[in-house]
Amino acid sequence: MTIAQLTQQECETMLGNLPGWSLRSDGKAIERTFEFADFVRAFGFMSSVAILAEKQDHHPEWFNVYNKVEMTLTTHDAGGLSQRDATLAEAIEALL
Amino acid sequence: MTIAQLTQQECETMLGNLPGWSLRSDGKAIERTFEFADFVRAFGFMSSVAILAEKQDHHPEWFNVYNKVEMTLTTHDAGGLSQRDATLAEAIEALL
Numbered sequence: 001m002t003i004a005q006l007t008q009q010e011c012e013t014m015l016g017n018l019p020g021w022s023l024r025s026d027g028k029a030i031e032r033t034f035e036f037a038d039f040v041r042a043f044g045f046m047s048s049v050a051i052l053a054e055k056q057d058h059h060p061e062w063f064n065v066y067n068k069v070e071m072t073l074t075t076h077d078a079g080g081l082s083q084r085d086a087t088l089a090e091a092i093e094a095l096l
Numbered sequence: 097m098t099i100a101q102l103t104q105q106e107c108e109t110m111l112g113n114l115p116g117w118s119l120r121s122d123g124k125a126i127e128r129t130f131e132f133a134d135f136v137r138a139f140g141f142m143s144s145v146a147i148l149a150e151k152q153d154h155h156p157e158w159f160n161v162y163n164k165v166e167m168t169l170t171t172h173d174a175g176g177l178s179q180r181d182a183t184l185a186e187a188i189e190a191l192l
Contacts, residue, residue, distance in 0.1 A: 043146045065157040
């Protein structure tokens with residue numbers, strides 16, 4: 001546990017800035033489902049996110065089927081949410 | 097249901113040709129987990145599969161976290177497994 005967890009207030013501020021995202025029921029991750037016109041668009045989005053994620057050294061857990069992408073962000077080294085999740089989610093939103 | 101389901105014998109033949117894959121418990125899909133050295137390799141593999149999938153107009157259901165990719169192949173229009181799953185899985189194996 002080398003990375004600081006967000007406080008509850010920081011968490012609320014983060015979610016306030018990320019309208020499409022919601023807190024996972026255990027409070028340790030944020031989630032969003034994205035829908036695109038087709039697979040090419042969905043995977044194009046995933047490719048962009050992959051580059052951002054690698055650059056930030058912080059990677060999503062994600063599921064894809066055809067035009068749908070379900071994404072979960074959490075910080076294992078913090079045992080929950082950290083600033084890294086907020087930063088990656090904001091960068092992902094900026095793609096859209 | 098416009099696509100023919102594989103018979104049990106065709107299914108066994110397919111799995112015989114795909115050593116790393118297993119039948120999902122309901123018999124309607126095949127699954128394989130892939131592990132790579134890191135995220136860049138895992139996503140590089142996913143990018144290759146994405147191109148094959150789009151070319152074959154048959155797409156996986158898949159989950160990725162860091163260096164791991166869990167893949168499921170099924171044919172919704174067949175209500176289970178079809179030749180499309182065998183063809184895509186064989187093309188994926190040829191990438192490795």
